[in-house]
Amino acid sequence: MVCVRTRLLATTRDMLPSMPHVFEPAPSARSKCRGCGQAIQRDELRFGERLPNNFGSGEMTLWFHPLCAAYKLPQQLLEALSETASTLPDRAALENLAKRSAAHERARRIDGAERAPSGQAACRCCREIIAKGGWRIRVVYYEEGRFAPGGSVHLTCRRAYFEVDDLLDQVLRFSPALSPSDREELTQAFKEEQSDPTPKKSTP
Ligand SMILES: [Zn+2]
Ligand SMILES: [Zn+2]
Numbered sequence: 755m756v757c758v759r760t761r762l763l764a765t766t767r768d769m770l771p772s773m774p775h776v777f778e779p780a781p782s783a784r785s786k787c788r789g790c791g792q793a794i795q796r797d798e799l800r801f802g803e804r805l806p807n808n809f810g811s812g813e814m815t816l817w818f819h820p821l822c823a824a825y826k827l828p829q830q831l832l833e834a835l836s837e838t839a840s841t842l843p844d845r846a847a848l849e850n851l852a853k854r855s856a857a858h859e860r861a862r863r864i865d866g867a868e869r870a871p872s873g874q875a876a877c878r879c880c881r882e883i884i885a886k887g888g889w890r891i892r893v894v895y896y897e898e899g900r901f902a903p904g905g906s907v908h909l910t911c912r913r914a915y916f917e918v919d920d921l922l923d924q925v926l927r928f929s930p931a932l933s934p935s936d937r938e939e940l941t942q943a944f945k946e947e948q949s950d951p952t953p954k955k956s957t958p
Pocket of ligand 2: 877878879880881882907908910911
């Protein structure tokens with residue numbers, strides 16, 4: 755039975771892509787965005803990534819806010835944009851963001867920021883401990899419909915690790931759990947580091 759199932763799955767994968775990714779207005783407010791974890795409002799435009807269904811035959815669709823997909827799934831979004839009417843709202847902005855994310859693999863892993871709850875985890879970039887209460891950016895890896903946690907990076911190591919400037923909007927987008935005052939502090943922390951003419955080196 756296991757062998758047959760494996761063979762069926764392999765066959766399904768070989769046949770991809772059978773259905774293209776899709777844009778559509780959400781028919782209800784029940785779907786959640788896989789990118790930010792927040793609800794997608796009724797009638798709001800949503801992006802669906804089609805994947806083979808790992809639990810049986812056919813396909814499943816994973817829903818995203820188009821902007822979240824531009825950050826986290828740029829190739830899939832660009833593929834869908836190329837097959838979508840030019841009247842799609844915010845098309846140019848989505849395309850520009852997706853192109854930037856497509857060119858920067860590590861920037862696609864950004865999953866928002868938080869204050870380190872303990873002083874135990876090491877930064878993926880400089881390998882030094884992230885002090886308790888210090889700002890860190892969460893890293894996730896996306897593979898076949900799942901985001902897997904991949905540690906975090908000092909806020910101050912963001913340029914060295916993600917290799918992109920101007921990440922504030924993206925980091926705020928994936929930090930829905932932060933309070934308004936935390937968001938304000940995070941924004942300030944981004945600015946302070948930016949105004950430092952001699953950023954600290956990650957290695958001696
Ligand atoms: Zn989202
Ligand atoms: Zn670091």
